[in-house]
Amino acid sequence: MSEYEIRRIPGDGELSDAYDVRRDVFIQEQNVSEAEEWDGNDEDAVHYVVYNDGYPIGTARVRIPEAHLAKIERVAVRKQYRQAGIGQLLMETLETEVRDQNATEVLLHAQTAVKQFYEKLGYMATSDHFNEAGISHVKMTKRLD
Template sequence: MSDYEIKVGTWNDLSEGATAVRRAVFVEEQGVAEAEELDGKDPDAVQFLARDGESPVGTARLRFPEPTVGKVERVAVRKSHREAGVGSALMRAVEDAARDENATKLKLHAQTRVEAFYRQLGYETVSDQFEEAGIPHVEMRKRLDS
């Protein structure tokens, strides 16, 4: 795991790597329309980029729809780096950043195939299944300790 570096920054700082990972995972692998994936909300979000050396291998973003509630979005890890701790490292960085902004709760829309991953990190499913971008999702939440 020590080979991975997580960068936290703005869309201006991290858009190139984040877009590359999201395009590979969401657009190419899962068939999400690029226009839906790149939704224009990135400049308003805190961006996270995991690198293996110089290669971008994972990404996430964090927005604040309410002052104390963070919304985790666009979590993606390249197929070649799944099961290697990249997703967990990204989520730790997201949770730390949310705490730094005084968030008390995080929410996310998890694809149902990765619901167990988020459950292992302490997230609880709080909705029935619904579709986003043609993919089954559930809403999950986690209370943050200060």
């Protein structure tokens, strides 16, 4: 069995692996426009990349827009690596990291197709469905204890 490694990369760090995963998942697979994907918030975020034997297979970024609130964004796992627990591993890592930064609540915009994934991790929908980048989303939050 392969071991997964998660690396933390600051917004001014080397983000090419995170960008490769996001380009593969959001731009190529889901047809999100480059203008929407590259939204100018990468420098203000901390990025996490999941590696499988040195190959980047998943990513996410985190911003802290206000005290005690973490916003998890751009969660992506390459198609051939889904359903293997990588998304859960990534989310658990992010929650631990933001808890260490005194965040007490996490906010994310989940694609409705993966809403159940986040519900299993304890997130609750807090909005009606809305369109973001041409894809149906719902706002979800989770209290961190």
